[in-house]
Amino acid sequence: MKLKKVMAVVLAGVMMASLAGCSTKSNVKINVIADLKGTTVGVQTGTTGDILVTDDKELGVKTVEHYNKGFEAVQSLIQGKIDAVVIDDQPAKVFVEKNKGLKIIDEEYTSEDYAIGIAKGNTELKDKINAAIAQIKEDGTLQGIIDYYIGNVEGSSPYVKKDVERPNGTLVMATNAEFPPYESIEGNSVVGLDVDMAQAIADILGMDLKVEDMAFDSIIANITTGKSDIGVAGLTDTEDRRQSIDFSDSYYTGRQVIIVKE
Amino acid sequence: MEEFYQRFVSNFIEDNRYMYLVRGLITTLVITFFAVMIGALLGFIIAIIRSTYSKTGKLRVLNFLCNIYITVIRGTPVVVQLLIIYFVIFGSVNINKIFVAVLAFGLNSGAYVSEIVRSGIMSVDEGQFEAGRSLGFNYNQTMRLIILPQAIKNILPALGNEFIVLLKETSVCGFIALEDLTKAGDIIRGRTYDAFMPLIAVALIYLTLVIIFTKLVNYLERRLRNSDH
Numbered sequence: 001m002k003l004k005k006v007m008a009v010v011l012a013g014v015m016m017a018s019l020a021g022c023s024t025k026s027n028v029k030i031n032v033i034a035d036l037k038g039t040t041v042g043v044q045t046g047t048t049g050d051i052l053v054t055d056d057k058e059l060g061v062k063t064v065e066h067y068n069k070g071f072e073a074v075q076s077l078i079q080g081k082i083d084a085v086v087i088d089d090q091p092a093k094v095f096v097e098k099n100k101g102l103k104i105i106d107e108e109y110t111s112e113d114y115a116i117g118i119a120k121g122n123t124e125l126k127d128k129i130n131a132a133i134a135q136i137k138e139d140g141t142l143q144g145i146i147d148y149y150i151g152n153v154e155g156s157s158p159y160v161k162k163d164v165e166r167p168n169g170t171l172v173m174a175t176n177a178e179f180p181p182y183e184s185i186e187g188n189s190v191v192g193l194d195v196d197m198a199q200a201i202a203d204i205l206g207m208d209l210k211v212e213d214m215a216f217d218s219i220i221a222n223i224t225t226g227k228s229d230i231g232v233a234g235l236t237d238t239e240d241r242r243q244s245i246d247f248s249d250s251y252y253t254g255r256q257v258i259i260v261k262e
Numbered sequence: 263m264e265e266f267y268q269r270f271v272s273n274f275i276e277d278n279r280y281m282y283l284v285r286g287l288i289t290t291l292v293i294t295f296f297a298v299m300i301g302a303l304l305g306f307i308i309a310i311i312r313s314t315y316s317k318t319g320k321l322r323v324l325n326f327l328c329n330i331y332i333t334v335i336r337g338t339p340v341v342v343q344l345l346i347i348y349f350v351i352f353g354s355v356n357i358n359k360i361f362v363a364v365l366a367f368g369l370n371s372g373a374y375v376s377e378i379v380r381s382g383i384m385s386v387d388e389g390q391f392e393a394g395r396s397l398g399f400n401y402n403q404t405m406r407l408i409i410l411p412q413a414i415k416n417i418l419p420a421l422g423n424e425f426i427v428l429l430k431e432t433s434v435c436g437f438i439a440l441e442d443l444t445k446a447g448d449i450i451r452g453r454t455y456d457a458f459m460p461l462i463a464v465a466l467i468y469l470t471l472v473i474i475f476t477k478l479v480n481y482l483e484r485r486l487r488n489s490d491h
Contacts, residue, residue, distance in 0.1 A: 042439065045436075045445075045448055045449060045452045046448075046451070046452025046453075047452075050452060051452075051453065054453075065439040066436075066439055066441065066445065066448075066449055066452075067439045068436060068437060068439075072437075072439070073439075075349060076439070079349070079353050079354055079355075079356075080354065080355075080356050081356050081357075217448060217451055217452045220455045221451075221455070221457040224455070224457070225457070240453070240454075240455070241455060243455070244455040244456070245455070
């Protein structure tokens with residue numbers, strides 16, 4: 001019986017300690033970036049939002065919480081577990097649209113250039129992809145895709161796969177399909193701006209496109225180990241990442257924004 | 263070699279990144295320790311209820327509830343249970359995440375421990391029970407003084423196994439943004455884009471923990487076996 005009593009006491013202690021650790025719902029009002037001082041901010045592990053917030057000492061964030069998925073960070077924000085979420089502006093818009101009581105702070109945090117990740121030293125593929133990007137920029141294909149997914153321009157439509165010969169093998173694309181409108185899952189396939197653009201590039205290169213969905217923080221490891229040829233997932237071209245992979249020319253400039261409760 | 267050293271520095275030394283691992287290790291140990299406590303306590307209580315029911319037919323209602331608990335817990339993955347506790351049960355409260363994890367893993371482990379303990383109780387010869395009763399002990403005394411001590415000795419290896427599994431299972435804590443050991447490796451991985459170093463480091467730490475724990479269980483087993491001779 002003694003053992004049980006000891007355990008009961010220990011348990012009671014744990015419960016008390018844990019309950020004491022639960023703070024009440026936070027009521028921090030955040031209207032400008034400077035208000036983030038001393039708050040708890042959620043990010044998706046390995047994204048530029050994560051790196052920015054963790055390294056930005058001036059921001060003065062108290063704790064950074066690393067979620068596996070952007071939407072889980074947003075969910076925690078809705079439930080009052082954290083005070084703000086730093087994320088790319090386009091997914092942020094989708095999240096705010098779909099959830100009442102959220103808003104995006106009207107101040108730009110940073111802007112960033114999205115590019116395609118390619119294995120280090122694979123200049124042959126990089127040159128081909130850069131040429132293809134230049135071509136779709138030139139002939140308006142890329143703008144058409146952006147108009148459809150981001151601009152919501154009337155009369156625009158998603159990219160249609162071209163009926164061409166594909167003698168040059170398969171282009172394997174690593175992505176993280178949780179970032180609408182860049183990529184998300186619809187039915188059984190991954191759709192979005194990045195996928196359409198990669199398809200347009202594959203059409204030019206005469207290759208089949210194969211999309212592989214995975215955790216965001218695995219994409220770069222997938223490219224370095226040669227499991228995928230390219231990484232297209234709203235990847236920001238940063239100096240740190242250039243240590244591990246090469247980047248194509250930029251295809252879009254996005255922003256990091258901050259979502260808070262209204 | 264030079265490159266290896268460079269990678270080691272960027273993964274662990276730069277920006278004091280090893281601190282992620284240290285903090286993660288502490289979190290993992292705290293969660294495992296308290297979850298083991300809850301799991302053992304729950305497991306023993308449930309096993310006693312269930313074996314009392316099968317031996318005497320008493321505690322029908324409690325036995326029924328225990329059966330439901332075991333069915334539900336063993337029938338769903340622990341990571342789903344963790345997410346349900348965090349996002350559904352405590353959905354609208356800003357709750358301490360360590361508490362959530364302790365609760366989830368404790369509840370989960372309890373179901374498995376209860377079956378281990380029950381197998382131990384059932385493995386003790388029926389004659390031991392009869393001997394206890396004929397000595398004048400009542401049911402509770404027989405259980406406590408004769409059956410359970412023998413049962414514990416029998417189930418020790420299986421219990422040790424369960425706790426090792428629990429220690430490693432806590433690696434899914436990252437799903438609720440809790441920075442345990444595995445998540446710590448992931449955070450470093452997200453900063454350095456190196457898969458090898460952080461993953462191997464995390465694996466080595468878990469391995470070391472399990473080896474130490476196994477040694478402890480073996481020692482305990484040896485001590486308990488002394489009474490056999």
